[in-house]
Amino acid sequence: MQQPLRIAVFASGNGSNFQALADAVQAGELDATIELLVCDKPKAKVVERAKLAGVEPFIFEPKRYASREVYEAEILQRLTEKKVDLIVLAGYMRIITDTLVTPYYGRMINIHPSLLPAFPGVNAIRQAMELGVKLTGVTVHFVDGGMDTGPIIAQRAVEIEEEATEASVTESIHAVEMKLYPQVVQWIAKGQVQLVERKVQIIHS
Ligand SMILES: Nc1nc2c(c(=O)[nH]1)N[C@@H](CN(C=O)c1ccc(C(=O)N[C@@H](CCC(=O)O)C(=O)O)cc1)CN2
Numbered sequence: 001m002q003q004p005l006r007i008a009v010f011a012s013g014n015g016s017n018f019q020a021l022a023d024a025v026q027a028g029e030l031d032a033t034i035e036l037l038v039c040d041k042p043k044a045k046v047v048e049r050a051k052l053a054g055v056e057p058f059i060f061e062p063k064r065y066a067s068r069e070v071y072e073a074e075i076l077q078r079l080t081e082k083k084v085d086l087i088v089l090a091g092y093m094r095i096i097t098d099t100l101v102t103p104y105y106g107r108m109i110n111i112h113p114s115l116l117p118a119f120p121g122v123n124a125i126r127q128a129m130e131l132g133v134k135l136t137g138v139t140v141h142f143v144d145g146g147m148d149t150g151p152i153i154a155q156r157a158v159e160i161e162e163e164a165t166e167a168s169v170t171e172s173i174h175a176v177e178m179k180l181y182p183q184v185v186q187w188i189a190k191g192q193v194q195l196v197e198r199k200v201q202i203i204h205s
C-alpha cells in the first residue's frame with residue numbers, strides 16, 4: 001500500500017487553490033496529506049482556510065528576515081521535519097531562491113494563470129487582456145531558478161470572449177485551476193509524472 005504524498009502548500013492570498021486541494025484530500029480524490037501551509041502574508045484568507053482544514057500554518061513576514069535565503073532556510077527546516085515530498089505553490093507571490101529550488105527541483109510545482117511562456121510573472125491575466133489575445137489559459141509547471149520557466153506539466157486553454165472582463169476571465173481561469181491542480185498533484189502522487197531533462201511525460205493508466 002503506497003503511502004500518501006506529503007505536500008506543503010505555499011500561498012499568499014485568497015487560497016482557492018489551497019481549498020481545492022484540501023477538498024480533494026477530504027473527498028478521497030487526492031492520495032496526499034497537506035502537512036504545512038507556508039504563507040508570507042499573516043492576514044491572507046488562505047491562513048483562515050488552513051485553520052478550518054486543520055492544516056498547520058507556517059506564517060512568516062519577509063521583512064523580519066535579513067534575506068530571502070534566511071527565511072527559506074527556516075522553511076526548509078520545517079519541510080524536512082515534516083518529511084514533505086512535494087512543494088505546491090498556489091498563488092505564492094515570492095520569488096524562490098536556490099535555497100529551496102536546489103533540494104526540491106523536480107518536487108516543486110507552480111500554477112500560473114496563462115499559457116506559458118506567454119505572460120510570465122505577476123498580473124498575467126491583465127497582461128493577456130491588454131494585448132487582446134483570444135485564447136489564454138492555465139499552466140502547471142515544475143519550478144526552477146527562473147521566473148515561470150520550469151518544465152511544463154499540464155496546460156488548459158481558456159477562451160476570451162468579446163465582452164469578457166478581467167474579472168470574468170479570472171473567474172473562468174480559477175474554475176479551470178481548481179479542477180486541474182488536484183488532478184496534477186494526484187498524477188504525481190501516483191508516480192505518473194516523469195521529468196526527463198526538461199520534458200515532462202505523463203503516464204496515463
Ligand atoms: N524561482 C521561482 N520562484 C517562483 C516562481 C518560479 O517560477 N520560479 N513562480 C512564482 C509565482 N509567480 C508567478 O507565477 C510570481 C510570484 C511573485 C513575483 C514577484 O515579483 N514577487 C515579489 C514580491 C511581491 C509582493 O511583495 O507581494 C518578490 O518576490 O520580490 C513574480 C512572479 C513564485 N515564485
Ligand SMILES: NCC(=O)N[C@@H]1O[C@H](COP(=O)([O-])[O-])[C@@H](O)[C@H]1O
Nearest residue numbers: 013014015016017091111112113121
Ligand atoms: N504568478 C503566480 C500567479 O499569478 N498565481 C495565481 O494566483 C492565483 C491565486 O489564487 P488563490 O489564492 O485563490 O489560489 C491563481 O490564479 C494562480 O494561478
